[in-house]
Amino acid sequence: QMQLQESGPGLVKPSETLSLTCTVSGGSISSYYWSWIRQPPGKGLEWIGYIYYSGSTNYNPSLKSRVTISVDMSKNQFSLKLNSVTAADTAVYYCARDRISGYDSDWFDPWGQGTLVTVSS
Amino acid sequence: DIQMTQSPSSLSASVGDRVTITCRASQSISSYLNWYQQKSGKAPKLLIFAASSLQSGVPSRFSGSGSGTDFTLTISSLQPEDFATYYCQQSSSTPLTFGGGTKVEIK
Numbered sequence: 001q002m003q004l005q006e007s008g009p010g011l012v013k014p015s016e017t018l019s020l021t022c023t024v025s026g027g028s029i030s031s032y033y034w035s036w037i038r039q040p041p042g043k044g045l046e047w048i049g050y051i052y053y054s055g056s057t058n059y060n061p062s063l064k065s066r067v068t069i070s071v072d073m074s075k076n077q078f079s080l081k082l083n084s085v086t087a088a089d090t091a092v093y094y095c096a097r098d099r100i101s102g103y104d105s106d107w108f109d110p111w112g113q114g115t116l117v118t119v120s121s
Numbered sequence: 122d123i124q125m126t127q128s129p130s131s132l133s134a135s136v137g138d139r140v141t142i143t144c145r146a147s148q149s150i151s152s153y154l155n156w157y158q159q160k161s162g163k164a165p166k167l168l169i170f171a172a173s174s175l176q177s178g179v180p181s182r183f184s185g186s187g188s189g190t191d192f193t194l195t196i197s198s199l200q201p202e203d204f205a206t207y208y209c210q211q212s213s214s215t216p217l218t219f220g221g222g223t224k225v226e227i228k
Contacts, residue, residue: 047218107155
């Protein structure tokens with residue numbers, strides 16, 4: 001059974017870069033798209049972007065200028081970098097498996113457990 | 122961006138009740154609509170994909186319907202473990218967007 005696990009610092013200073021990694025176990029990162037989604041405390045869900053295992057990406061325009069998603073097939077991992085963070089970026093960040101190659105609909109399953117990242121000095 | 126509007130934002134119901142949650146898209150999304158359940162402190166869990174397809178392992182008391190702009194998630198007989206927040210999500214076009222959520226509470 002595939003499992004995803006986020007890792008990275010839980011505290012980031014304003015104006016610095018948030019960096020998270022999602023490690024995929026129980027299956028290969030190949031053939032799928034992989035997404036990052038975030039949820040500010042007490043609020044709803046926001047899709048950040050996805051990456052295909054080959055490296056092609058699609059980002060939410062609301063974050064596009066600050067986001068980079070990358071993949072490391074050798075480690076079965078994909079990563080998120082969000083630069084110039086502010087308090088508004090404080091959220092639980094989730095990684096999730098997105099659609100399989102050749103399919104035209106995106107749904108998220110499974111999800112990682114999520115990691116809270118707080119932006120504060 | 123396609124805006125997703127859920128109603129109600131919260132509801133109170135009793136065990137055994139039939140519960141219906143509505144999701145409306147700001148433009149037609151065909152059947153590109155998914156539903157998730159999120160319990161407190163946990164990651165969302167996929168319940169329904171493509172508007173009406175039940176994800177493997179999800180109890181059959183959950184069902185989804187609709188197409189175009191109007192969609193419904195129905196729980197036929199509410200169970201204690203169903204008290205949670207439910208989100209719809211459209212996958213018709215990027216950016217992928219979610220509804221604001223419906224919190225189902227114990228009456």
